[in-house]
Amino acid sequence: MRLVSMTIRLASAPYSRFSDRLVLRALRVLGPALCLFAFAAISLTVRAQSPTAAPDSARTLLAPSPPSVAPQVTTNAVTAPSGYVLSANDQVAVEVFGEEDLRTNGRLNAEGNLSLPLLGSVHLAGLNLTQATARVSELYARDYLVNPKVNVMLVGYAKRRFTMLGQVNRPGSFEMPEGSPMGIDLLEAIAMAGGYTRIAAPERITVRRHSPKGDEILKVDGKRLARGTGGANSSFKVQAGDTITVGESIF
Incomplete structure (x- = not known):
């Protein structure tokens, strides 16, 4: 008070x-x-x-966001054997780095051609994957892109068939077994056709094969092949599209 x-x-x-x-x-x-x-x-x-400390939520909102990363697109490519040659109905994927609009995934048509953006129909049958990549790169670089980075990948094998004619018990067209993209042994192909007839001449087998340079005619001695003495033909492989004719014995 x-x-x-x-x-x-x-x-x-x-x-x-x-x-x-x-x-x-x-x-x-x-x-x-x-x-x-x-x-x-x-x-x-x-x-x-005195400054008031920002709550954790405010600090979180002010923190810089991490840089965005472009999504990775994975193509379901299959592992092709070394030197595998493309043929009609093979499914391939073509990618051009930095050019999403040029991505392609499709099958070669019956003539071995693939339709590509800007380029149109490009013949790839008869080329291995390295050669196909170089071919597509060359075409894009010619008129459209500077130093394009191209990748051609095998996505799926075509249904691969061969034809057996002549002196076999079941002549006709046959589908190659799964897992044989490089072809099958000639003797296995003959067995699939029921083997030789009584009048077959195994030493006189002719194989007609399609190639980018035109049809080839190959002569194979089946007797020497069976004995393992065929020299260069001791491991002859039948490829998709081959036509094999077994000759007839001359009495």
């Missing part, structure tokens, strides 16, 4: 020497209280001026 009364008197008193004495007296009485009040006021001021 004394503190309140003195404060009121100090505030309402007119300025005079009496006022000076009153102020000095008030300071002696109110000194400890004023110190505590000042300390509290300073503490509140410092806290009010």
Whole structure:
């Protein structure tokens, strides 16, 4: 009460020497209280001026987002044997780096051609994958792209067939077994056709084969092949599209 009364008197008193004495007296009485009040006021001021830490959610919102990564597109390519040659009805995928509009996945037609964006029909049958890649790269670089990065991949094998004629028990067209993209042994092909007839001449077998340079006629001695003494023909492989004719014995 004394503190309140003195404060009121100090505030309402007119300025005079009496006022000076009153102020000095008030300071002696109110000194400890004023110190505590000042300390509290300073503490509140410092806290009010200190920056408020941002909540975790705010910091999260302000954090830079990671750079976006383009999705990876995977083509279901199959592992082709070394030197595998493309043929009609093989399914291939063609990719050009950085040119999504030029991606192609399709089958070679009966003539061995594949339709490609900008290029139209391109003949790929008779080429291995490395040669096909070089061919497509050359065509795109000729008129459309600068140093194109091309990849040609085998996606699926065609239904591969060969034809047996002449002196076999079941002449006709046969489908090659699965898992034989490089062809099958000639003796296996003859067995699929029921083997030789009684009048067959195994030493006189003719194979007609299609190639980019035109048809080839190959002569094979089946007797030497069976004995393992066929030399260059000791591991003769029948390829898709081959026509094999077994000759007839001459009495």
